Amino acid sequence: MNRRAVVFGAAGQLGVELVRELRERRYAVLAWERSQVDITDAAAVERALVGYEAEVVFNSAAYNQVDVAEKEPQAAYLVNALAVRNLALGCRQVDAQLVHFSTDYVFDGMARHPYVEEDLPHPLGAYGVSKLAGELYARAYLDRALVVRTSGVFGPGGLNTARGNFVELMLRLAGSPNPIRVVEDHVASPTYAPLLAARTVDLVERGLAGIYHVGGGIPISWFDFARLIFEAAGVQPRLLATNEREYRTPARRPRYSALSNAKMERSGLAPMPPLKDALASYFGRRNRTA
Ligand SMILES: NC(=O)c1ccc[n+]([C@@H]2O[C@H](COP(=O)([O-])OP(=O)(O)OC[C@H]3O[C@@H](n4cnc5c(N)ncnc54)[C@H](OP(=O)(O)O)[C@@H]3O)[C@@H](O)[C@H]2O)c1
Numbered sequence: 001m002n003r004r005a006v007v008f009g010a011a012g013q014l015g016v017e018l019v020r021e022l023r024e025r026r027y028a029v030l031a032w033e034r035s036q037v038d039i040t041d042a043a044a045v046e047r048a049l050v051g052y053e054a055e056v057v058f059n060s061a062a063y064n065q066v067d068v069a070e071k072e073p074q075a076a077y078l079v080n081a082l083a084v085r086n087l088a089l090g091c092r093q094v095d096a097q098l099v100h101f102s103t104d105y106v107f108d109g110m111a112r113h114p115y116v117e118e119d120l121p122h123p124l125g126a127y128g129v130s131k132l133a134g135e136l137y138a139r140a141y142l143d144r145a146l147v148v149r150t151s152g153v154f155g156p157g158g159l160n161t162a163r164g165n166f167v168e169l170m171l172r173l174a175g176s177p178n179p180i181r182v183v184e185d186h187v188a189s190p191t192y193a194p195l196l197a198a199r200t201v202d203l204v205e206r207g208l209a210g211i212y213h214v215g216g217g218i219p220i221s222w223f224d225f226a227r228l229i230f231e232a233a234g235v236q237p238r239l240l241a242t243n244e245r246e247y248r249t250p251a252r253r254p255r256y257s258a259l260s261n262a263k264m265e266r267s268g269l270a271p272m273p274p275l276k277d278a279l280a281s282y283f284g285r286r287n288r289t290a
Pocket of ligand 1: 008010012060083102103
């Protein structure tokens, strides 16, 4: 019999890639989009799990609006924290492993090295606090939950989501005559959704649990990432560097939130390929589906 998996938040950037990756590996997959199952509804989550006998349940649903969360912290907390409690209790009931995704924004950005799993979380705002609480809920009710922290996710699925991603934002801005200003003093680990999905399933198939960082593999500023995006897209808009002082946002963000993949690599997983290759793949798939 095929291994069985359930994916919540299946229409998001990561959700679509998890469903594709799992089906390619011959899992039987039950994929729930938000319109079918809202994870903040505990009874709906229970109904979605009971009777399917899934071995593993992936939660790729999230409230990701970092700035808006400062105006509506309850909304962020409901989806990113309390709903994870629903999923953890559901997984406990049906004896499935929960795989939950978290963020580099659980850190304060004061480190001078790519963050490792042992570094102390210290989020700087409502989004980060809600995601950290989600990690705690996932691990409070389950002994073998897997929490994968990632950073700056971009995938072709972003073409179809309301929120999109940084690549699509840059391409939209490139279509206007104004110069594009991007911060050069904030560094992260932009991560290609199909690779994130593949590495996560690899972790599951190695029987691993606990916290793992799966980032794009190299620390890079948003300014340099924008440069790579325009190179890959073959466009040359006017790109100017700015910084946190000039470009204020409602939410505080960590200045340096690159993630170290060392633990993942020590577990025998392949390192991430260069970001340029990920962008080439992104544009290949984007051009096929656009
Ligand atoms: N995107 C990033 O830059 C980033 C960075 C670090 C970590 N992460 C983490 O990586 C994971 C995947 O993110 P992503 O980029 O794939 O996000 P995404 O593209 O925004 O997808 C999130 C999905 O969750 C759904 N959703 C929201 N609230 C829901 C609810 N109450 N019930 C069910 N579904 C709900 C959304 O549906 P609607 O579109 O209908 O709202 C959307 O389909 C998340 O855990 C996120 O926190 C993301």
